[in-house]
Amino acid sequence: MSRMNKNIVCIGAGYIGGPTMAVVAKMNPDRKVVVVDINAERIKAWNSKGYDLPIYEPGLVDVVKEVRGRNLFFSTDIRKAVKECDIVFVGVNTPTKMFGRGAGRASDLQYWEATAREIKEWATGDKIVVEKSTLPVRTAAAMDAILNDHAKYGFTVLSNPEFLAEGTAIKDLLEPDRVLIGGPSTKAGAAAVAEIVSIYRGKGGRWVPAEKVLTTNVWSAELTKLAANAMLAQRVSSVNALAGLCEATGADIDEVARVIGADRRIGPKFLKAGPGFGGSCFKKDVLNLVYLCESFGLHTAAEYWSQVIKMNDHQQERIVSRLFKEMFNTLANKKIAVFGFAFKADTGDTRETPAGTVVRLLDEEHVRISITDPKAIPNAKKDLADLQGIEYQTDPYKAAKGADAVLLMTDWKDYPGLDWAKIFKSMRKPALVFDTRNCLDAAALRKLGFKVLNIGK
Ligand code: NAD
Numbered sequence: 001m002s003r004m005n006k007n008i009v010c011i012g013a014g015y016i017g018g019p020t021m022a023v024v025a026k027m028n029p030d031r032k033v034v035v036v037d038i039n040a041e042r043i044k045a046w047n048s049k050g051y052d053l054p055i056y057e058p059g060l061v062d063v064v065k066e067v068r069g070r071n072l073f074f075s076t077d078i079r080k081a082v083k084e085c086d087i088v089f090v091g092v093n094t095p096t097k098m099f100g101r102g103a104g105r106a107s108d109l110q111y112w113e114a115t116a117r118e119i120k121e122w123a124t125g126d127k128i129v130v131e132k133s134t135l136p137v138r139t140a141a142a143m144d145a146i147l148n149d150h151a152k153y154g155f156t157v158l159s160n161p162e163f164l165a166e167g168t169a170i171k172d173l174l175e176p177d178r179v180l181i182g183g184p185s186t187k188a189g190a191a192a193v194a195e196i197v198s199i200y201r202g203k204g205g206r207w208v209p210a211e212k213v214l215t216t217n218v219w220s221a222e223l224t225k226l227a228a229n230a231m232l233a234q235r236v237s238s239v240n241a242l243a244g245l246c247e248a249t250g251a252d253i254d255e256v257a258r259v260i261g262a263d264r265r266i267g268p269k270f271l272k273a274g275p276g277f278g279g280s281c282f283k284k285d286v287l288n289l290v291y292l293c294e295s296f297g298l299h300t301a302a303e304y305w306s307q308v309i310k311m312n313d314h315q316q317e318r319i320v321s322r323l324f325k326e327m328f329n330t331l332a333n334k335k336i337a338v339f340g341f342a343f344k345a346d347t348g349d350t351r352e353t354p355a356g357t358v359v360r361l362l363d364e365e366h367v368r369i370s371i372t373d374p375k376a377i378p379n380a381k382k383d384l385a386d387l388q389g390i391e392y393q394t395d396p397y398k399a400a401k402g403a404d405a406v407l408l409m410t411d412w413k414d415y416p417g418l419d420w421a422k423i424f425k426s427m428r429k430p431a432l433v434f435d436t437r438n439c440l441d442a443a444a445l446r447k448l449g450f451k452v453l454n455i456g457k
């Protein structure tokens with residue numbers, strides 16, 4: 001089969017499927033790429049005339065404008081797409097299981113298995129099936145068993161986990177540190193790996209340099225993805241564990257982290273203290289690792305990784321405790337303006353956002369809460385639909401009006417440049433700013449009259 005004929009379908013048009021396939025299509029103009037989903041509303045948004053896409057990522061609209069209708073298509077017709085493709089990427093959600101065995105830790109693989117059965121049912125020829133979702137080690141064995149048992153066609157299952165981070169998805173995809181492809185050491189496995197490598201090299205080798213495309217066995221690839229997220233999460237928890245000690249001793253976490261990170265063996269990234277990590281993956285993937293360790297009888301390793309989550313949860317409780325103490329041990333009926341609800345800047349995603357946990361803790365204290373965020377208000381409203389009386393404002397000045405405190409939870413780049421004198425004037429006194437991201441100029445705020453709290457100082 002010529003390269004031209006190796007069409008791609010991606011099942012799952014979410015944060016991973018949409019941006020990844022847009023860039024795959026951009027860098028492989030000679031391949032047809034179809035992204036399918038059972039969620040018709042999402043597909044409609046991906047196809048919307050005004051490019052009102054279902055997710056926000058800097059630079060995403062430009063890539064979609066370039067490729068949609070050229071060689072990238074979004075559809076709900078999974079059957080047709082599977083029939084017509086040669087390569088199936090599966091990027092469906094794999095949330096933490098909330099019932100039965102492994103509840104609260106293991107991956108819920110029901111969506112995953114459903115796609116395997118769909119692929120098998122609708123295939124009309126051999127296919128390469130690529131795990132794009134993050135999965136427990138040895139999921140490919142289950143996938144292989146379902147696909148190839150009494151099958152008319154041959155299915156080769158590979159693992160190609162994605163390392164992009166939200167907010168920088170397009171940049172991460174265009175210039176990845178590495179691409180990982182795990183495959184079986186059979187003849188068909190080697191051919192399938194070569195095919196997926198050629199996608200990432202891009203037309204004419206213009207995308208990922210060959211030395212950055214790493215190949216391993218399937219189990220290493222599956223485990224590496226969980227391990228990479230666990231190591232990143234562990235760094236954040238380590239720095240947050242030091243932040244409390246800094247507050248107690250007069251050390252400054254930003255200074256400590258800067259010097260630790262200057263050691264080339266450690267490096268400066270992922271050493272920023274803050275409200276704790278959020279996002280759809282860190283917690284889920286660490287819990288998954290904990291569950292895997294337990295399943296294999298590695299209880300001490302399981303305990304080690306579970307501390308990463310415990311430390312993270314503690315960080316949000318600590319934020320509320322400090323507010324409580326600083327605001328005269330009563331928060332009832334005081335107004336707190338939450339600046340930023342997204343789990344990090346440059347995304348509207350609020351899954352597992354530390355701001356959500358903190359808002360719920362504040363609500364228990366009968367705080368009057370106003371939330372402002374440039375991108376995440378629609379998701380915040382959905383997440384907090386069960387809470388009464390929350391005020392939502394896209395304008396931070398309106399959110400802060402009459403407030404006793406501003407609680408900065410997301411480091412949106414516009415926040416340091418706001419007119420803080422104007423905000424101060426509109427607030428009730430004493431006016432407090434708790435900057436949980438250490439991104440504001442604390443000295444300048446103090447000069448204006450604010451009382452300022454930071455993490456780790
Ligand atoms: P998501 O919920 O945004 O998207 C998943 C999509 O799959 C949904 O639109 C859902 O409707 C669709 N889907 C579910 N079952 C389906 C089926 N049977 N047929 C067709 N479509 C189906 O999730 P996401 O954030 O894109 O994450 C997907 C996977 O990628 C997860 O395993 C996650 O761990 C991994 N991942 C995500 C990121 C990220 O930045 N979000 C990064 C790396 C890896």
Ligand code: UGA
Binds near residue numbers: 134236272281
């Ligand atoms: C993370 C990983 O960085 C990606 O490599 C991975 O592909 C992805 O998870 C995934 O599997 O979904 P993401 O969650 O999008 O990406 O964003 P990160 O930049 O990793 O931030 C995660 C959380 O940690 C955020 O809440 C962020 O604010 C926090 N963080 C990050 C810190 O508090 N301090 C830091 O130094 C870095």
